[in-house]
Amino acid sequence: QVQLRESGPGLVKASQTLSLTCTVSGGSITTGVYYWGWIRQPPGKGFQWLGAISYSGRTFLRQSFESRTSISRDTSKNQITLQLSSVTPEDAGVYYCGRHPSAPRYGVTWLPLLRGKGTLVTVSS
Numbered sequence: 001q002v003q004l005r006e007s008g009p010g011l012v013k014a015s016q017t018l019s020l021t022c023t024v025s026g027g028s029i030t031t032g033v034y035y036w037g038w039i040r041q042p043p044g045k046g047f048q049w050l051g052a053i054s055y056s057g058r059t060f061l062r063q064s065f066e067s068r069t070s071i072s073r074d075t076s077k078n079q080i081t082l083q084l085s086s087v088t089p090e091d092a093g094v095y096y097c098g099r100h101p102s103a104p105r106y107g108v109t110w111l112p113l114l115r116g117k118g119t120l121v122t123v124s125s
Helices: 063-068
Strands: 003-007 011-013 018-025 035-041 048-054 059-061 069-074 079-084 093-100 119-124
Touching (some): 003 093, 018 035, 018 119, 035 069, 035 079, 048 069, 079 093
Parallel strands (some): 011 119
Antiparallel strands (some): 003 018, 018 079, 035 048, 048 059, 093 119
């Protein structure tokens, strides 16, 4: 079955760029009609979606993060990458990559049911 695994630094300094990679196994990120993306859960808060990339390579970025977020993919490695620049302590939390059958839409909760175990990110000031 399809499995996702997040990887990246657990600690990032404020103002730096956070880079996380999601490695997908058991299926290709280019087959089927799926959207692969990133969500996060800050301590004590709900899930927030950040961005996604479709099976065809189209990207979707949440408006509030658009200026400092990029999503890309490496189809040869079956990986999805998130880059979040100018991080602050408010960017700390658990970051998950996931797969969803629908594209993110403004005002609609986008929460992949199939996702990795998550990776904890701490931002030092």
